[in-house]
Amino acid sequence: MRLVIARCSVDYAGRLTAHLPEATRLIMVKHDGCVAIHADGGAYKPLNWMNAPNTLADRGDHWVVTNPKGETLTITLHEVMSDSAHEFGEDPGLQKDGVEAHLQELLAASPQAIEDGLTLVRREYPTAIGPIDLVCRDTGGQVVAIEVKRRGEIDGVEQLTRYIDRLHLDSSLGQVRGVFVAQVVKPQARVLAEARGYRVVEVDYDELRGMRPDELRLF
């Protein structure tokens, strides 16, 4: 990874033309060839960039980056304040949200944290469209499909609906009830879930994993 902090101006020519006037910016040249020009603000989106594959021609006071479509990014360097290169090595990639997976595991071990009297039928219950986080039975013997999320959003409710529709294809399971479980459920997701007749449960991750809650309980 090459990191250059420079007072520069940038011109893009291709499907359209764009000009970034002279200012101090961070230019990132990644190992795979991607070039990104960042301002000192914003979380992730560069002001301008060019994906790999491309070729970078360093012509001293300006660089020309060209991709196979003939689009060019010309970076004119007026003053270079810092120029460094770092070896990052192999990236392990983004891991699945550990909290969500652990939450599912903890709830599988203690389904009563979701609802009194629930017993686990299976974790990662297989269906043709993917596994359901938890399938349980309640005290009345009814099958309960449970979707576990770290943050309960509308997507999760839709997912639960799809799973329940799949389970309803198996008549031996009877009427299946849905429960949407998350650490925090967004209001819109709660409205949608409840409108579809699902129970919505917020669980305390720290409490489930046995960490001392600050709020003590009477029982």
Next chain:
Amino acid sequence: MKFRCEREILAEALATAGRAATGRTGTLPVLSGLRLELSGDLLTVTGTDLDLTIQLDVTVGGERDGGVVLPARLSSDIVRSLPAGKVELDVADDDVRISGGRSQFSVRPLSLDDYPRLAAPASSAVTINAAAFGEALRQVVRAASTDEARPILTGVLLAAENDGLRLVATDSYRLAVRDLPGVSVLGADQKVLVPGRALNELQRVLGLGEELVLRLGERDATFEIGATRLTTRLIEGEFPNYRQLIPASHPNTLTVDREPLLEAIRRVKILARDATPVRLQISADALKLTAITQDVGNAVEELDATATGTDLTVAFNPDYLASGVEAVGAEQVTLSTIDPLKPAVVRGVGSDDYLYLLMPVRVP
């Protein structure tokens, strides 16, 4: 069905019954409606979600008997928006015309045949003082849970106790117990668990009469106040053994004026954000309340108070503490503690019939 009625009276009736109608109708869309039945000059308005039913009788100028189910929210909005004065409601075929002044609305009714038949309330009835029962509800229902994941805790326990009635509610963080001596509603050792939601609704209509008639069935309870009837399904299950939660004795007792304490909690709470507790530093002649939210700031307030026992710092959820202090109907309150991690008891000085047990919050 056709009748005329004062706008205010009809609007109030629709709004009251409408609180039991539900937007979450599931397989029974008709539950989003209100049933209106007219017999002579008596109009009966009913709303239900099958768990809670609110029904009330209103005297109107009846012209043609009959029944209809109206969309609850829509009809309530329409009637409330009409100009003051007489409102006429006329049901003809597939149309309900609601008119008042020079305004006229036409609304499609819901299916009367789909509206559930509601069971008649139990015949045995007990009459109790509405104001006293209302005050007891005010003090106790607040401690009931609203978390449907633990349905038992969403109820208020009504139990026969000595020669009276005891009301108990807990959400596992706090417990409220109120005795109504001399109020005989239940048989010896009988107890029922009434949903807190129904009792909250009951509190809203209790001012309508002096006497409350209670009819207890096997699975439901009906409360009648004036011309309003509220029927609720009872919660089945065993209420937690609350008696064992109440400590037999407390070595430390703080006595403080109720209003200044409430005011202080309200002020200090401004700095108790994100579930930050309020700390109470109790010494022999003063009480110091503190709330600290990191990166935001802190609040401190001192109050005159008297305390017996050892000096102690104990922290509480400010909302739960204020709720308990507010519920006490006395000028002074006592806060009895054992240590910073054991339940504390809030009582009114000179009133032994109410107790509010509160779990502290652990602080570093």
